[in-house]
Amino acid sequence: MEQDISSICVTRSDGTIFQVNSNFDSLFNYEKDEIIGQNLRDIISVNFREVFENLINGNDKLINQKHGGKGKGEVELEGIMKNGELIPIMMRLSKISLLGENYVYVTINDLTELKQKEQQVDSISRFPEENPHFVLRVDQKGEISYANYSSKSFFKEVPYASKRVVLNYLKGKVDLLFRDWKPFYEELKIENDSYYVSLIPISGQYYFNVYVTKITDYVSKVEEREKKLKALSDELSERVENQVGEIREKNQSLIENISFAKTIQDSFEAKAIRVISEKYDVQYLNNAHSIVSGDFIWSSEADDGRTFILFGDCTGHGVSASMVAVMVNSLLAQRLTTEKSLSLIMNALRDDVISLTSQGLKEGVNVGLDAALVTIDKQNSELEFCGANISVYLERNSELKEFRGNRFSLSLEGSSLGIFNSEKVKLEDDDVIYIASDGIRDQFGGPRNKKLKRIGFEGLINRTSQIPFNERAKHIDSFLKDWQGENYQVDDQSILCIRFSS
The missing domain is CATH 3.30.450.20 (PAS domain)
Structure with missing residues (x-):
């Protein structure tokens, strides 16, 4: 047992x-x-x-x-x-x-356990009959061999024409299903009602099962929601269009004002170029980042015959930087009436910039400029240079030499790093002086999408020395556009070229 x-x-x-x-x-x-x-x-x-x-x-x-x-x-x-x-x-x-x-x-x-399985089988076998949706079985001739209770009720209630629509639809799918043996799903319209139809061929058998769900209410809700969404979209589009119009008008007005400011800035630079060109050949390029530029030049003829030139690169770019440039232009004119020493002018100019820009600034914000102040003495063939974070390059007989100057700027941040000193260099006929802003060296581009940097800039100047002088600004501009390609311009780009002659 x-x-x-x-x-x-x-x-x-x-x-x-x-x-x-x-x-x-x-x-x-x-x-x-x-x-x-x-x-x-x-x-x-x-x-x-x-x-x-x-x-x-x-x-x-x-x-x-x-x-x-x-x-x-x-x-x-x-x-x-x-x-x-x-x-x-x-x-x-x-x-x-x-x-x-x-x-x-x-x-x-x-x-x-046996009874539980029998109940499961019985429940599954009753599923088609208990299903509130239509369940049909269709043979290879397109004839219905089984229809559950919901399907039979549907066929009893609908007009004959609707019955024919369903029967013709099923017969029309026979060849497709028994050819591809893949499930097929689509929406079917019968009179004013919508149905979602699933046609499932049974592998190894010569029939397919049809499951039909009435979706009229769902479709109506979707259509109603789409109407509401379209109405809302139209309303939002109208609002956006109105706002865009207002922004466009304000933007146009702002651009016109900035463009007028550029006209004023161009007139300052044109005046400086005229002063320099009275004695020397000059080429100048200033590609602004945002219409007006934070890079600028200023020039004046002193009583002793020296030509004073300031090349400036203000903090940032655009309107804010151009305002600093205008301010420095005014300060220089005042300082030149009282000072003739480059180092004294630069130290005093730094104090002026700090005094006018430091009030009300947030902590960590540094307003000022990098600059190169030079004098060219035609009578004595001499260049004097005082730099604030900007170098001066001298090209002589296809050789390039850099004068780095002081490595701090005209700003509050640079005030603790020392006083400005100047240095003098003897000039020869056909010497070319180059002064450029860091926007050229910092521009991304080229085959590896890297910054041009100092070495790349010096290579550009060496190649430019082989170009006729009156075409050099155009040549440098063309190179920068090719180098930049599709990249964003990171800063103002400017360069001043002066050819000395005694």
């Missing part, structure tokens, strides 16, 4: 249990000493007592007729566990006789 996987018990002829195996104890959740002595009838559901009596009396025929028995002393019943829970069981009885006593050998199997 213990070796058997079934639950086994042996009863006397009156049904009293006197021996069970461990599987029996486990199935009904009794201890062995609790179940011994009880009657087998006590663990059978009341609803199945009649079946049990017929079984124990050997009335297989009656069991088969009334209760769907399996025959040969076997029937499905409900057992009662110790806690009162009912479980489905299969019971088989075999009568045996030992030493003149009659016994019943009872084999019981738990049907719980």
Whole structure:
């Protein structure tokens, strides 16, 4: 008994249990000493007592007729566990006789798992009928071989013309589905209603399943929402268009004002170029980052015959930098009336810039400029240079020499780094002086999209020395445009070229 996987018990002829195996104890959740002595009838559901009596009396025929028995002393019943829970069981009885006593050998199997699977299968089999949407099965001729309850109700209610629409639609899809053997999905319109149709060919079979969901309400909601969205979009577009128009007008007005400021700036530079060109050949390029430039030149003729030139590169670019440039132009004119020493002029100019720009500035903001102040003395063939973070290059006989000057700017930040000093250089005929802003060296471009840097700039000047002097600004401008390519211009770009002659 213990070796058997079934639950086994042996009863006397009156049904009293006197021996069970461990599987029996486990199935009904009794201890062995609790179940011994009880009657087998006590663990059978009341609803199945009649079946049990017929079984124990050997009335297989009656069991088969009334209760769907399996025959040969076997029937499905409900057992009662110790806690009162009912479980489905299969019971088989075999009568045996030992030493003149009659016994019943009872084999019981738990049907719980089997019944659960049967319920699942039954539930799945009822799914098409219980489905509120249409479920159809269509054969290879395009004829409907199955329709669930919802589908039948639909065909009863709709006009004949609508039925024909559906039938013709299904027949029209037969060749496509049995050729490609791929699911097909689309929206179908029948009268005033919309349906979403799924056609699923069944692999290895000569039919396809059709699942149809009515989506009229959904489509109506979507269409209504689209109308509202379009109305909202039109309203927003009108608002945006009005705002863009206002911004465009303000922007145009601002551009016109800035362009007028550029006209004033150009006039300052033109005046400086005229002063220089009275004695020397000059080329000048100033590519502004934002219409007006923070790079500028200033020039004046001193009483002693020297030509004073200031090349400036103000902090930042655009309108703010150009305002600093205008301010410095005014300050220079004043300082030149009282000072002739370049170092004194630069130190005083730095004090003026700090005084006028430091008030009200946020901490960490540094306003000022890099500059190169030079004088060219034609009579003595001499160049004097005082630099504030800007170098002067001298080209002589195709050789280039850099004079670096002081490595701090005209600003509050540079005020703690020392005083400005100047240096003098003897000039020869056809010497060319170059002064440039850092916007040229800092521009990204070229085949590797890197900054031009100092080495690249000096290479540009060396190549430019082979170009006729009156074409050099144009040549440098062309190079910078090619170098920059599609990149953004990072800063104002300017360069001044002066050819000395005694």
